[in-house]
Amino acid sequence: LSSTALRWPGTLPTNAGYGIAVENDLGTLRGAHTVVMPSWDPDQEPSDRLLDALRVAHARGARVLGLCLGAFPVAAAGIVDGREVATHWRAAAELERRYPAVRVRPAVLWADHGDVITSAGVAAALDCCLHVVRHDLGASAATDVARRLVLAPHRDGTQAQYIPTPVVDVRAATPISNALEWAMQRLDRQFTVNDWARAAQMSQRTFVRRFHDGTGTSPGSWLLHQRLARARLLLETGTDTVEAVATATGFATAASLRQHFARRFGTSPARHRAAFSS
């Protein structure tokens, strides 16, 4: 998307060979509950008018989303300074260079701070929006939307960007993203962080450090997150007992699963399944 020579309302030129008819101007942001920057051309500097409109909307309490390269104007507005942002993996370094005040997370699907949400590229942006629907309207509404879009009902934002892709991936494979994939492929098994670090050919200390740089969390809590996300998915879609779900997701005991499940989601596994199926 280009930001130059715009007369809003009007036609917004794109680099895809067609224009987008825009019916409203920035004044719409004054009443918006959620403001979405769906993309951006990083070669363009956001205009002061746009940045001001974003800042005013944010200060008023509106939620601001920056999808994919849309993270650029969001970062430029200064409303995520000191906090984590996600963006398209190819633009992560550039975003970090241009806006040093934000903390770029190159290995996550999205970063949700409640008031500001940013996501990685294309497919991750869909997952991010699905996450927003889930938050605002509940799991069943999100599942409904996911079904229509032919998406997996829930991918967790802390997953590496490339992990769920089914085909051979051309994206850069960093040591940490490899480690995330390594873990996802053996989620049903139990392993220590030291095992994990050795598989990544690092000392445990370095592994923990690099892991944190790439994902914003520690290996242990990331892993727990993934185990719980998969457990929830199995509960929603399968008929396995809680006991079986626990072993399939790498929990040592069903009691352990129940404890973490309750802490994270506020319900028991059985109650979640019942609520979901109805």
Place this chain on the structure above:
DNA sequence: CTAACCGCCCGCCAAT
């Protein structure tokens, strides 16, 4: 529920 145990993880610091 308690107690002992174990793994996580992060500050610190020396070595590279």
Place this chain on the structure above:
DNA sequence: ACATTGGCGGGCGGTT
């Protein structure tokens, strides 16, 4: 001078 690595210690929290 500066950055990165990795061993160590120990508080903390989960597991048995």
